[in-house]
Structure formats: C-alpha cells, structure tokens
Amino acid sequence: MxxxxxxxxxxxxxxxxxxxxxxxxxxxxxxxxxxxxxxxxxxxxxxxxxxxxxxxxxxxxxxxxxxxxxxxxxxxxxxxxxxxxxxxQAVKASGVTFVVSLLERVIEEQAKGDAGRADALRGEILALIGEDLSQLVPGSDAAMAVKAKLVEKGVWSQYLEVGIGPDAEIFTKCQPMASVGHGADVGLHPISTWNNPEPEVALIVSSNGDIVGATLGNDVNLRDVEGRSALLLGKAKDNNASAALGPFIRLFDGGFSLDSVKQMEIVLEVVGQDGFVLTGASSMSQISRTPESLVAAALGSHHQYPDGLALYLGTMFAPVQDRDGAGKGFTHKLGDLVTISTPMLGALVNTVRLSTECAPWTYGPRxxxxxxxxxxxx
Incomplete structure (x- = not known):
C-alpha cells in the first residue's frame, strides 16, 4: 500500500x-x-x-x-x-441515512431474514412505493405525506420511519476501545448466514459537539438477524471485532473540513478466496440527513459523552450482487478481504472471520x- x-x-x-x-x-x-x-x-x-x-x-x-x-x-x-x-470515545452509528439502504432495510424486514425472498420482494416493494424518496427531507411535510400514503398501502415500516421521519436512528456500535483497526480481522456472529460490510465515514466528535476529524469505518452488519426483528439490533451490530475504524483519523485543518467529507465517495471492494469480487461505492453527497444533524441527534443537552464519540454516518451501498446463484444475493464468506477507501482518508482493509475466532477483546479502559x-x- x-x-x-x-x-x-x-x-x-x-x-x-x-x-x-x-x-x-x-x-x-x-x-x-x-x-x-x-x-x-x-x-x-x-x-x-x-x-x-x-x-x-x-x-x-x-x-x-x-x-x-x-x-x-x-x-x-x-x-x-x-x-x-x-x-x-464512545462508538456510535447512524442507520438508514441513505434511500438505497432504507429500501434494503424494508426488504430485510419483509423477508424476515430470508435472503432467498429478498430479490422478489425488492421488485414488489419498489413498485408499490412508486415514489422517488431521494429528494425527501426527513421530517418535512412532503415526507409525512409519503408516510401517510405508505401507511394506506400497508407497507409502512420502522425503517421508513427513521429514514424519512423526524428522528434519526442512532445506536451503539460497540463499547469504547472495542473497535478494531486496519489490518485486523472483522467478526461475524456464527449464527448469521446473510451478512455484509457497510462502507462508511465515521466522524470524530469532541465532548462539546465539535466535529474534529473523520476516518473510515466498516459497520459490519448481519442482515438475517436484524431482518428477523429490529429488537435484535444489538446482536446484529455489536459483536467481537464487528466495528472497524481507520487507518487513521484525518483531523480538520485548512485543507480538510466537513465540507470535504460531504463530497467524498467511499469505495468498497470485497475479494473472496473463491474468486468472487464485489465492488461498489457510497456517495456522501446523497446522504438524506446532514452529518451535523446526525451529530446533534447523538450528542447534546439530551445526551452527553464526556470522552467524545466516533459516529458512523451510514451507507448508501447495499450489496445485492448474486454470489452463490441467481436470486441468492450477497453474503460474506470467511476469508473475504474487505477494502474501504477514499482518496482523502486512505484505505481500511480487514479480513472476515467468525467473531468467535477473532482475537478476543481483553484490553479496555481500565x-x-x-x-x-x-x-x-x-
């Protein structure tokens, strides 16, 4: 490199x-x-x-x-x-901040964790919604009108609620000092059979809410687990070595700012030991909630973080490329090499393992x- x-x-x-x-x-x-x-x-x-x-x-x-x-x-x-x-720092994450990921979350929920049903459901749901959600401002009158229409059609979802409703989804990705860095293994819970990387930018935020820099992140996701129930979000998102950040924080200065982050394109490549290659990208210019609003949703008079936080901003990339046959979509295989990159932050590279086989987390704040x-x- x-x-x-x-x-x-x-x-x-x-x-x-x-x-x-x-x-x-x-x-x-x-x-x-x-x-x-x-x-x-x-x-x-x-x-x-x-x-x-x-x-x-x-x-x-x-x-x-x-x-x-x-x-x-x-x-x-x-x-x-x-x-x-x-x-x-606390390690937090934002969910459903891009329209593409919003629709994929709805598909996960409707499929009840069954990857085989996802392809057919994708077409059905897109046809039923019949709206271009990309221009909607979450919480706006227009967004609420779309919500009412979807409720009437019987396809309202908790994911659509946080995607276009007034409140952002903010959750705990892992505990302080539990994230792994560049070159480390990233972990999948052994029960999962449908999962994917999530290439993201993570903001570094001080205790008073100042955004001081950014780094790359992989918000490893278990689609089948969360698809069964959103109440399983902790099991889907927070496992040993399931949060990768790095390789370094780029601090804001005269040549790099939040405006730079807003123009980034985050590129993903997954290379499997079976010869499978997946590529994709997530453009920060397409985010539906501003980074500032996501930070404000996480930290403020309603919630303090005395040691600051790292905040994953979400991704628009949802892998649907078939890997093991038509209609089966994408899921990880052990040994996959995942590279997340962007010119201003470098590249974050990790190898996929089971969380039970990754190095145990033993070094904490104490x-x-x-x-x-x-x-x-x-």
Missing part, C-alpha cells in the same frame, strides 16, 4: 501497539514515517480531540519515528501493530489507565 500521497497532505492521528508492550502509542504521519507523539499532556487520542486545536497540536508535537508508514499499513513493520484510531499510570503519563 502506498503511504505517500494522501498521508503527506493532511494531519493524521492514530494508535499503534509495540511488541515491547505497555500502553498504546499515539502516532501521526510525517514524511512517510509513523511518529510516536505520546506525551503526558495528551496520552490518549481522546485528550487530543478535546483540545481547541487538535490539528495544530499534532503538527507541532515532538516525536520519534517508530516505523516506515508503508510497512505499517502492509502489516510488515516488525513489532508495530496499527490499532483503531480511537480509544476512550487496562489503558493502568498502563498509562505505570508509564508516568497520568
């Missing part, structure tokens, strides 16, 4: 673990090198993101090179492992605090 280009143009922030053990190191990228900038003034990514000027701090922070960037990204840097770029204290950083 080429570490030049994008990583020479922006201000990047991440975390690595060294073979010598101890606390994760806070790193940035300079001149093709991964630089350790861990300091008592900011021993966690959370601390940097809470500053008035995170990018200014990272640009000027003294540090030492720990490895060549390309080697780290390719998993070939001896004794250096790239981690998820967030630590103490362990981090203990290691930082031992190092004299607290």
């Amino acid at each position: 080429d570490g030049s280009g994008v990583f020479n143009k922006g201000v990047f922030l991440g975390r690595v673990r060294l073979a010598e053990g101890g606390h994760p190191r806070i790193v940035t990228v300079r001149d093709g090198q991964v630089i350790d900038i861990t300091a008592k003034a900011a021993p966690t990514v959370r601390d940097i993101c809470e500053m008035d000027d995170p990018s200014g701090y990272v640009k000027s922070a003294p540090g030492e090179a720990v490895a060549d960037l390309d080697a780290v990204l390719d998993g070939k840097a001896e004794g250096v492992t790239l981690l998820s770029p967030v630590d103490l 362990a981090l605090m203990g290691d930082l204290a031992k190092a004299g950083l607290l």
Whole structure:
C-alpha cells in the first residue's frame, strides 16, 4: 500500500501497539514515517480531540519515528501493530441515512431474514412505493405525506420511519476501545448466514459537539438477524471485532473540513478466496440527513459523552450482487478481504472471520489507565 500521497497532505492521528508492550502509542504521519507523539499532556487520542486545536497540536508535537508508514499499513513493520484510531470515545452509528439502504432495510424486514425472498420482494416493494424518496427531507411535510400514503398501502415500516421521519436512528456500535483497526480481522456472529460490510465515514466528535476529524469505518452488519426483528439490533451490530475504524483519523485543518467529507465517495471492494469480487461505492453527497444533524441527534443537552464519540454516518451501498446463484444475493464468506477507501482518508482493509475466532477483546479502559499510570503519563 502506498503511504505517500494522501498521508503527506493532511494531519493524521492514530494508535499503534509495540511488541515491547505497555500502553498504546499515539502516532501521526510525517514524511512517510509513523511518529510516536505520546506525551503526558495528551496520552490518549481522546485528550487530543478535546483540545481547541487538535490539528495544530499534532503538527507541532515532538516525536520519534517508530516505523516506515508503508510497512505499517502492509502489516510488515516488525513489532508495530496499527490499532483503531480511537480509544476512550464512545462508538456510535447512524442507520438508514441513505434511500438505497432504507429500501434494503424494508426488504430485510419483509423477508424476515430470508435472503432467498429478498430479490422478489425488492421488485414488489419498489413498485408499490412508486415514489422517488431521494429528494425527501426527513421530517418535512412532503415526507409525512409519503408516510401517510405508505401507511394506506400497508407497507409502512420502522425503517421508513427513521429514514424519512423526524428522528434519526442512532445506536451503539460497540463499547469504547472495542473497535478494531486496519489490518485486523472483522467478526461475524456464527449464527448469521446473510451478512455484509457497510462502507462508511465515521466522524470524530469532541465532548462539546465539535466535529474534529473523520476516518473510515466498516459497520459490519448481519442482515438475517436484524431482518428477523429490529429488537435484535444489538446482536446484529455489536459483536467481537464487528466495528472497524481507520487507518487513521484525518483531523480538520485548512485543507480538510466537513465540507470535504460531504463530497467524498467511499469505495468498497470485497475479494473472496473463491474468486468472487464485489465492488461498489457510497456517495456522501446523497446522504438524506446532514452529518451535523446526525451529530446533534447523538450528542447534546439530551445526551452527553464526556470522552467524545466516533459516529458512523451510514451507507448508501447495499450489496445485492448474486454470489452463490441467481436470486441468492450477497453474503460474506470467511476469508473475504474487505477494502474501504477514499482518496482523502486512505484505505481500511480487514479480513472476515467468525467473531468467535477473532482475537478476543481483553484490553479496555481500565487496562489503558493502568498502563498509562505505570508509564508516568497520568
């Protein structure tokens, strides 16, 4: 993987673990090198993101090179492992923020988790709705008129409610420090037989609601589990290694802002050991709820996050390409290599395993605090 280009143009922030053990190191990228900038003034990514000027701090922070960037990204840097770029932040996600994913959620619900019924249902539901929902502003009078029409037709859904209704869907993707990074395995619950990657942008938000940067994310999804019941959302979304983020946070500065995020196209590629290749893209310009409104739905006077949060923004990409026969749609197979990329953030690459076979999550906030204290950083 080429570490030049994008990583020479922006201000990047991440975390690595060294073979010598101890606390994760806070790193940035300079001149093709991964630089350790861990300091008592900011021993966690959370601390940097809470500053008035995170990018200014990272640009000027003294540090030492720990490895060549390309080697780290390719998993070939001896004794250096790239981690998820967030630590103490809550990890939240937005659902049904694009029309395409909205319709696929309705199909999941109607199919009751049966992938074999989805293809026929897709045509039936699209014909029944008979509306171009892409121009609807959620919660608007026009959206409520469409809702009334759908109720009359008998196809109203909880997914249409959060897709065009007044309230966004915000849920917990995983606990702080449970997300995995670039190069790690991502996990599927063993009970699932119909699942998919979700290529997304995740915003990094401070405790006072300031959006300070962005990274790539894979909001791994179990379509059959959520399709059986939306009350199974936790089982469908929050499993060991089911939340991937990375490779780094790109902090906002003069050359990168929320407007940059709004114009991104997120590209997905899945390459299977069976020779199957799936490609697709998700254009942030097509999102139906603004990133600012999603942050406001998650954090405000109604709900505080003292350590900030990472917020997945949702995806318009819903894979329907047949993999094992006509009408069977897409589902993962173990060993799939998933690459999520965009020119301004690089590429997040992960391999699909069962969640029971991924590395167990054993290093949480208590362990981090203990290691930082031992190092004299607290």
